[in-house]
Amino acid sequence: MNPAPSLILFTVLSGLGLGMIAWIGLGAGSDAPGFALAGPLVALLLAGIGGVCSAGHLARPDRAWRAFSQWRSSWLSREACLMVLALGAFALFAGLWVLSGIRLRPLGWLAAALALATIHCTAMIYAQLRTVPRWSVTPTPMLFLALGLAGGWLGVQAVVALAGGAAEVGLSLLAVLLGAGVAVHWQTAAAGARRLAAGSSLATATGLGGMGRLRLFEPPHRGQNYLLEEMAFRVGRRRAWQIRLIGAVLGFLLPAALVLLAWLVGDWALLPAFLAHVAGAMALRWLFFAEAEHVQALYYGAPER
Amino acid sequence: MTTLPRPAPGAKKLGLVIDLDICVGCHACAVACKEWNSQGYGAPLSDQDPYGAAPSGTWLNRVHSYEAEPEGAPARLVHFPRSCLHCEDAPCVTVCPTGASYKRAADGIVLVNEDHCMGCGLCAWACPYGARELDRAEGVMKKCTLCVDRIYNETLPEADRVPACVKACPAGARHFGDLGDPDSAVSELVSARGGYDLMPEQETRPVNKYLPPRPRDAAACGGAAAAALPEPEAKGFLGWLDRALARLDAGGGETGGSETGSVEAVGGKGSGEGKA
Numbered sequence A: 001m002n003p004a005p006s007l008i009l010f011t012v013l014s015g016l017g018l019g020m021i022a023w024i025g026l027g028a029g030s031d032a033p034g035f036a037l038a039g040p041l042v043a044l045l046l047a048g049i050g051g052v053c054s055a056g057h058l059a060r061p062d063r064a065w066r067a068f069s070q071w072r073s074s075w076l077s078r079e080a081c082l083m084v085l086a087l088g089a090f091a092l093f094a095g096l097w098v099l100s101g102i103r104l105r106p107l108g109w110l111a112a113a114l115a116l117a118t119i120h121c122t123a124m125i126y127a128q129l130r131t132v133p134r135w136s137v138t139p140t141p142m143l144f145l146a147l148g149l150a151g152g153w154l155g156v157q158a159v160v161a162l163a164g165g166a167a168e169v170g171l172s173l174l175a176v177l178l179g180a181g182v183a184v185h186w187q188t189a190a191a192g193a194r195r196l197a198a199g200s201s202l203a204t205a206t207g208l209g210g211m212g213r214l215r216l217f218e219p220p221h222r223g224q225n226y227l228l229e230e231m232a233f234r235v236g237r238r239r240a241w242q243i244r245l246i247g248a249v250l251g252f253l254l255p256a257a258l259v260l261l262a263w264l265v266g267d268w269a270l271l272p273a274f275l276a277h278v279a280g281a282m283a284l285r286w287l288f289f290a291e292a293e294h295v296q297a298l299y300y301g302a303p304e305r
Numbered sequence B: 001m002t003t004l005p006r007p008a009p010g011a012k013k014l015g016l017v018i019d020l021d022i023c024v025g026c027h028a029c030a031v032a033c034k035e036w037n038s039q040g041y042g043a044p045l046s047d048q049d050p051y052g053a054a055p056s057g058t059w060l061n062r063v064h065s066y067e068a069e070p071e072g073a074p075a076r077l078v079h080f081p082r083s084c085l086h087c088e089d090a091p092c093v094t095v096c097p098t099g100a101s102y103k104r105a106a107d108g109i110v111l112v113n114e115d116h117c118m119g120c121g122l123c124a125w126a127c128p129y130g131a132r133e134l135d136r137a138e139g140v141m142k143k144c145t146l147c148v149d150r151i152y153n154e155t156l157p158e159a160d161r162v163p164a165c166v167k168a169c170p171a172g173a174r175h176f177g178d179l180g181d182p183d184s185a186v187s188e189l190v191s192a193r194g195g196y197d198l199m200p201e202q203e204t205r206p207v208n209k210y211l212p213p214r215p216r217d218a219a220a221c222g223g224a225a226a227a228a229l230p231e232p233e234a235k236g237f238l239g240w241l242d243r244a245l246a247r248l249d250a251g252g253g254e255t256g257g258s259e260t261g262s263v264e265a266v267g268g269k270g271s272g273e274g275k276a
Helices: A005-025 A035-055 A061-068 A075-100 A105-127 A140-162 A169-191 A202-206 A226-231 A237-265 A267-290 A295-300 B028-036 B122-126 B164-168 B185-193 B218-224 B236-253 B259-275
Strands: A213-218 B014-019 B061-069 B076-083 B101-103 B110-112 B174-178 B209-211
Touching (some): A005 A105, A005 A140, A035 A075, A075 A105, A105 A140, A202 A213, A202 A295, B028 B164, B164 B174, B174 B185
Parallel strands (some): B014 B209
16 A cells, blocks of 8 residues: 555654543643643644644545544544544643643543544444455554553653653553563564455456466556555565664664663653654654555556465 | 445346456557546546657556466467446545545445545555555546446437447447446356456455456367477488487486487487487
8 A cells, every 4th residue: 555644744743642642631731830831832733733734644634623523433533533632622621720720530531531432433434444455454453542642641651751740660561561562463474465365366356266376468548647656655664674674773672772771871861762662663653554455456467475 | 525325226236247258459549548548537637748658648548468378278468458347336436534535325436526625545545456656647546437428428328328438349348337236247257258357355345357368279279389299200311310309318318417419319309209
């Protein structure tokens, strides 16, 4: 699938922002002066920027408001509705905290639940597609939730450190390790999730399997088209191993090392840990799209594996 | 509404039946579709850089050609038109966030409300068949409408109230009708010829059916394989020369184990059979 920058930025940034919202809503973060403003602000900005990036994927962004209408049937619509509700509830929670100094716990819990539900809906947009086995036969919702929560925790602790509070360094290490564990778990499942994992082949696509060995003799057209650009993406797959290494190092190994370093040099090391994790998550999310194979490409002679 | 309708039993299910035995791969259906859908209903199917170095464009029907190679028989070419199958469990409809994509309860046609589509492309991702293409000029999703602006169009002569692709097919490989009616001509064609669904494992329950190519008579076309052609029998001087060369080959065949040697051995064996 085509790894559109708008979708990578949207899923990674909104996941981080919503993860931060979930943790702050559940009561994480310090009472240090400044955090009540900076923590929620960073969370809302990340989620908001992510949401705006998603509109960059639309051919007609002027009609994006219509996406709030089909929450009964569409995961994308549910995601849009829940995102607005989560941001609204959390903005109210944060506003009360900043203005009156009171954390209204039940409102925070509501915002956290809405934020987690939003991440789940984002993941389901991809996980629902039987046409893309790499997304549908793998634990994609678990991956999105784990990365959102791990990155969100790092983000909260980085802001706590900058605000002069006492960051939870040990739990930050645990968050990075758990995130890495789920990423490895997903990757293990994805390694075998090729087109044949959905039971699809050129034989089932054409129904001509009984006639013998099949191959594309002539494509319908010589040039490119929307289908090939969007769903038969191949560029960069040959560099997948290197990009996965970059994702693992930036996303988990370097943050883990920096979190350990925070015990020695001070909590400020959590900020580069967070930034490295975000960069690594972007690389892994690029692969999430670029390596995904669509069954439709079988009609164009895509290799059966 | 992007929930799927629950049609009553026996409800109309309009669709196409495509006969892969008859299709000659002329692409007339694809061209007629492009022509008809570039006027009238919805946004015209646009082209980008049509006369330049890298032309591309929106098409609702595309004809692939596949080679099927059976064991021990010559390969066959099958031309394969691919368009929307108007699935009963259409995943493209339920994923739509704006309500633009819908399936009509009255006749089962899957359509896009182009005034509501925001061009997110998720329906094209959800379709296993590549039946939906985003129009680059209009920014909305285009798909086969089963020519709703023809089949119900009372200003057209009755014979023309069929989809443009069906009307254009010079070989009679495309059939249009009500697949919800078990007694319709298309339903009878499907049951008589063993019409089948594409990618049944995706559980989309397509309305359109494909008719398989009829099996070729093995005795009539089995001999068309080059490997099965008999070696011609040589007589007179050529016969003497053939036998002399065969002896020469038998003498050198023991030392030469190369690939060309084995090909000569096959030829020698063939000429031997011709003399017997």
